[in-house]
Amino acid sequence: MTEANFLLNYGEEVAILLFGIGFANLLVQKNLIKKIIGLNIMDTAVYLFLAEKGYITGRMAPIVVDGVQEVEAYINPIPSGLVLTGIVVSVSVTALMLSLTVRLYKRYHTLDLDEISARLRKEGL
């Protein structure tokens, strides 16, 4: 039973793995662009998880076509709604991070956050 579940839920497992990869990249990478890529992998993994959980085999997207109105015909629309909201949030956060990176790069000509910190300490600002 448990083994069957383990194989059946591969989508969720991939999502959690990707979440871990993204999280680790955001945490330990020194390069700012790689950090932002990690952030995006992490957020996308959450959307994959939601999409995987929201899908019910054999049902359609929740848009009424041909007058079919039974609940059994469609999947749950809320996870899709959550994914859309999440995408909006992650796009704005990514844009903010990228703009901050541009600022730092123009000032210090490097993307390495640790090196920037070291230089700031030397400047003694």
Next chain:
Amino acid sequence: MDFVQNVPFFSIMLSMFSGIISSVLSEKWAKWLNTAVILVISVMSGLLLIYLCRTGLGSYIFMMGHFPAPWGNEIRAGVLEAGMAMFFCIVMLLSMTGGRKKLFEEVEYSKHNIYYILADMMLSSLLALVYTNDLFTAYVFVEINTIAACGLIMIRQNGRTIEAAVRYMIMSLLGSGLLLMGICMLYDLTGHLLMSNISQAMAQIMAHGTYRIPMLVTVGIMTIGLAIKSALFPCHAWLPDAYGYSTVSSAAMLSSLVSKGYIFLLIKIFYRVIGLDIIYSSHIIGILFIFGLCGMLFGSFSAIGEKDIRRMIAFSSVAQIGYIYMGFGLGTQEGMVASVYHILVHAATKSLLFISAIGLTDVSGGSRSFFDLNGSGYRNKIAGVGFAVGSLSMVGIPIFSGFVSKLLFAKAAVINPTWKMFPTVIVLAISTILNAIYFLKTVIRIYTPEKQSVVEEKGYYSISWDKQKLYTVTIILFVILNLILGMNSQPIIRMIETGLANFA
């Protein structure tokens, strides 16, 4: 339904729309709009608080839109929420007025109305975090709060603040990533997003016993996410730079409001989503307890080693956040009350310390170094008084607010003796001594007269109260707020107790 019950909705909308309108206003009008909105919201929240206490209603649910409970979105307001909203507004107003002069010096004039937009947005997301009853809405406002806070840090443009903003964003995004994952998993397990519905489903799942471990993992992920965002001990690396180099209003608001919003959300999740029995019987609060204790010690040690006064105050925040999490970790009603009281105390005191420290450094040639502060308490008398009051309060001298919360923590630890009693009391004592070392050291230094020759050589000047009226009034109001929290604690504690009882 009485009209006053619309207050939560009005406050959130008012602050949000004032932010949007500020984008087309000039600096002056944006400033007045911001001040007026904060004042109006604090008065409205005060009315709501009085109404809730008078009618004995406890708490009520406000439906957002036309769909009832399991489908629609909800706001829930009670005594604690209304009180917190009022308190946050007061502290924010004082932080804005206290740092206004510095804002003019440090930030380009063309960016001022952006600053007020960010402040309005921060307030609206904070109020939404306080009032919302829906987890996903809470997540969205957590992100808005993070973005606004990041803007508040980097509004003063130099290398340090941009670096601090990047570090702040990275840690915050890690935290909100975990929070989002936790919310999605919780939705997956329970099928609901409204807090009250989740807690019903949660009780069933826990009674049934099949999904116990996934549930605890989910709760753990959410807790860690919010703990990272509010700078609990091992995740505080961004904090000293973000609080130390941003403009002073931002530093005061970040330390006293933004991090407290996340902690308030966490309390709400404990009470309303997970249920106290489940959280208290898990190991999660044990972990919070240990990290809280470590934070109390480590924050104070770092503050002692710090030579920069702003960074010193920032490190002290790490210690105070540790106190709050230690109170959660005690796992009792008393510990929770003490933590909520400490949220108030820390918000009132830390913003006072930041604002008065800036007055002291200004009259010492703008140097933030601890050694240049000699005699600055004489050169700027009101800032000296403010700093002394804030320091005594943080150390925990009676009649000031910090004493009450320390007493509450000690009482909470002793009243229900478990293995946590001795560590709490011992660390509380050590931490108090450490606080005394670095705060009183600074107070003594600012009241040690500087040699006349040095004063002339470095060009220090004195400033009297009539040159800085707004600043003086701010400091006086902060001191009064501190004394109210310190000497009139019983009614506030009772209010917190009823608020927490109505919370679940």
